[in-house]
Amino acid sequence: MNTNLFHARLDAQFLIPLLWQGGSCIYRPDEPVNLEDLLYGCVETDSEWRRVEKLGSAHLFYQVATSDVPLVLFEWPGPGEPIRGSLYLVSFGLRKTFVVMRSRGGPHAAVAAFRGPGGEAIVPLCVSSLLSHGDEWFGHELFDEMPARTINRRPDLLPKQTLLDGCCDWAAQVLGETERALTEAHFEATYQEEPLAAPVPKAG
Numbered sequence: 001m002n003t004n005l006f007h008a009r010l011d012a013q014f015l016i017p018l019l020w021q022g023g024s025c026i027y028r029p030d031e032p033v034n035l036e037d038l039l040y041g042c043v044e045t046d047s048e049w050r051r052v053e054k055l056g057s058a059h060l061f062y063q064v065a066t067s068d069v070p071l072v073l074f075e076w077p078g079p080g081e082p083i084r085g086s087l088y089l090v091s092f093g094l095r096k097t098f099v100v101m102r103s104r105g106g107p108h109a110a111v112a113a114f115r116g117p118g119g120e121a122i123v124p125l126c127v128s129s130l131l132s133h134g135d136e137w138f139g140h141e142l143f144d145e146m147p148a149r150t151i152n153r154r155p156d157l158l159p160k161q162t163l164l165d166g167c168c169d170w171a172a173q174v175l176g177e178t179e180r181a182l183t184e185a186h187f188e189a190t191y192q193e194e195p196l197a198a199p200v201p202k203a204g
Helices: 003-013 035-040 046-055 057-064 119-138 160-175 180-190
Strands: 016-021 024-028 067-076 083-091 097-102 108-115 149-152 191-193
Touching: 003 035, 003 057, 016 119, 024 119, 035 057, 035 108, 046 057, 067 119, 083 119, 097 119, 108 119, 119 160, 149 160, 149 180, 160 180, 160 191, 180 191
Parallel strands: 149 191
Antiparallel strands: 016 024, 024 108, 067 083, 067 149, 083 097, 097 108
């Protein structure tokens, strides 16, 4: 896979400054970037395609990802196992860190990026913006109905209150739910924390 091409194409999608916090900036793309499509578009040889057919897109993802930080999981009832969505951070060895969402049954889409001093301190602003202004600012909502379970894997980076306030904003705008107390009650009943240890960056 042409990793330089992948890096160049991904970086070029995130040039629009959206929000500033201190010395850090959040960038957005014109539309969410489907990471699988971008990865497949950088495969250049038949032998690589054969490996992809056996190992899937994860084979390509881990050729370029230098760290992968889970933030929060969302679950909805399914016919068998619960259906999951997720939100996580990925570094690809670039100056930007990318915020990636996977909606219920959807692709892994890079929807925002941040850079600058402060780094992960800007994560709460990213997540609250995604929940409060998903379609308007980022071209996609994080989910289309309230999750049956919200699992915070990194409460050290993403405070519970940020998720609660964001869900209340989302419910008011998308569902037209004006009774904040109802959203708060649902969130409190379905929220849990399963903290992960801070990750060790992969060797480059």
